Amino acid sequence: MKHTWIGSLLLSLLLVGCAGSPGPGYYKRLAERNEAERQEAIRLAAERRELIAQGKAQAQPYNPNNRMEYLAKIEEAKAYYQDKCENVAGIKINKTVPDVEGVLLLKVRPERSDRELKDPMWPGAAFGGEARGDGYLVSFLGYEHRAEGSKYRGYINTDKRPGALPGYRWVEVIDPKDGQRYRYSARYDEPWQTDKSYLKGYIRFNLDKALSPSPTPPRYAVTFEDHVIPEERAMWVASSTVKVLDLETDEVLGELTRYAISYIHTPVQSMPWLNHSKCPSQNMTGDLDSTRKFVDQVLLPKKEK
Numbered sequence: 065m066k067h068t069w070i071g072s073l074l075l076s077l078l079l080v081g082c083a084g085s086p087g088p089g090y091y092k093r094l095a096e097r098n099e100a101e102r103q104e105a106i107r108l109a110a111e112r113r114e115l116i117a118q119g120k121a122q123a124q125p126y127n128p129n130n131r132m133e134y135l136a137k138i139e140e141a142k143a144y145y146q147d148k149c150e151n152v153a154g155i156k157i158n159k160t161v162p163d164v165e166g167v168l169l170l171k172v173r174p175e176r177s178d179r180e181l182k183d184p185m186w187p188g189a190a191f192g193g194e195a196r197g198d199g200y201l202v203s204f205l206g207y208e209h210r211a212e213g214s215k216y217r218g219y220i221n222t223d224k225r226p227g228a229l230p231g232y233r234w235v236e237v238i239d240p241k242d243g244q245r246y247r248y249s250a251r252y253d254e255p256w257q258t259d260k261s262y263l264k265g266y267i268r269f270n271l272d273k274a275l276s277p278s279p280t281p282p283r284y285a286v287t288f289e290d291h292v293i294p295e296e297r298a299m300w301v302a303s304s305t306v307k308v309l310d311l312e313t314d315e316v317l318g319e320l321t322r323y324a325i326s327y328i329h330t331p332v333q334s335m336p337w338l339n340h341s342k343c344p345s346q347n348m349t350g351d352l353d354s355t356r357k358f359v360d361q362v363l364l365p366k367k368e369k
Contacts, residue, residue, distance in 0.1 A: 102135050109136035138327055141299035145325040148303070149343035157318045157362055159310075161284065164363040166234040166247075168311070170287035173200040173355075181335040187290035189302035190324040192337030193351030198271060203353040204235045205250045205271075220353045222269035224252060230368050231356065236276050245276045284317075284363050285309045288355065300326040300336060306355050308362040318362035320344075322354075 173188060173196040180186040188194075195203050203220060207228035210218030220231070234249040251270040256262035291303045301323065308318040323343055326336035342351075 101131075102139070105132045105135035106139050108132060109140065137299065141301055141325060141327070144296070144299055145301050145323060145341075145343075148301070148323045153303075153321050153323045153343045155318070155320050155344060155358065155361075159315070159317045160362055160364060161310075161317065162364045163366040164232065164284060165366050166232050166236065166282055167204065167359070167363060168236045168238075168245075168282040168285040169201070169204070170238075170285050170309075172197070172237060173288075178335060181337045184297045184300055184336075185292055185294075186302075186337065187292050188304075189297075189337045189340075190290065190304035190322050190342070191288075191351075191354060192302075192324070192340065194354055195352045199352070200355075201235055201237070201248050202250075202271060203231075203356045204359070205231050205233075205248070206353070206356075207231060217357050220356065222250065224267065224269075230365055231360070232363075232365050236282055245281065246273050247276045248273050281311065283310060283312045285311050286355070286359050300340075302337075302340075306358055308359055318358070320355075320358045 173191065173194055175197045176186070176188060180188070181192060183189075186192075194200065202222065206220040206222050207224060207230055208218045208220050209223070209225070209228050210216075218229075234247050236245055236247050238245050249272050251272045252267050253270065254266065255268055256264050256266045262268075286306070286308055288304060288306045291305070293303070296303065302325075303321065303323045305322075306320040307316055309315070310317055324337075324340045325342075326340040
């Protein structure tokens with residue numbers, strides 16, 4: 065019988081796959097072995113902690129290359145993280161304010177390097193995936209694009225399209241270099257009108273910066289506190305709190321407390337704080353604009369006419 069070369073290739077791959085496939089019950093046995101190994105690691109860790117508490121043994125530095133220690137460390141971290149998610153992390157909204165045009169950002173997420181992403185003591189770890197620098201400012205100005213009827217938050221960018229939910233008109237920031245308060249706002253232009261290298265209809269976003277036109281600071285402000293707790297960070301657990309403030313009444317209008325955990329406890333991983341779980345999830349998509357998506361639940365951006 066004459067076969068095409070494609071048919072011969074598929075037949076060969078099928079035979080190789082069959083020859084190399086695991087036998088019956090393989091995956092079940094593998095799962096049982098892994099679970100037994102995990103339970104033994106938990107038992108040994110508990111036994112060691114008890115001996116240390118009784119003064120019969122000394123604490124030893126964590127060795128990530130020891131698989132039993134590695135498994136025990138993950139279990140300890142997971143238990144701690146789950147407890148914090150259930151009892152500490154969460155969103156508190158004490159009051160909402162409608163028709164807010166702009167806010168004062170008391171802090172801006174600073175730029176970070178890959179080196180910080182693998183540092184267990186990096187202050188910004190709980191919000192490791194959030195936009196930083198000018199990107200943090202832009203996240204407050206951007207439009208949210210949400211699927212109709214979806215219970216999940218949409219993605220935020222600077223595309224100004226029909227049906228998109230607007231962000232704030234401006235944000236203000238005090239520049240630590242000169243102590244001046246600057247207002248950042250979005251400006252859109254159509255460069256294709258004068259430059260034919262752009263496609264017709266292209267609308268460009270610009271981030272404008274100018275001294276604030278107001279002699280007094282904005283009434284509403286946003287800040288964050290990153291917690292660097294050595295005991296948490298030793299388990300690759302990080303926490304942070306975002307607060308929305310009414311500077312006129314000195315009230316905390318809302319508060320988001322986040323915990324994050326990286327299940328990677330070995331030093332060979334390059335960016336653990338981009339490989340982490342977090343709570344609360346806030347029904348969000350993506351992590352670039354987490355703070356904005358919390359703040360706009362408290363300070364409701366003014367709708368466009």
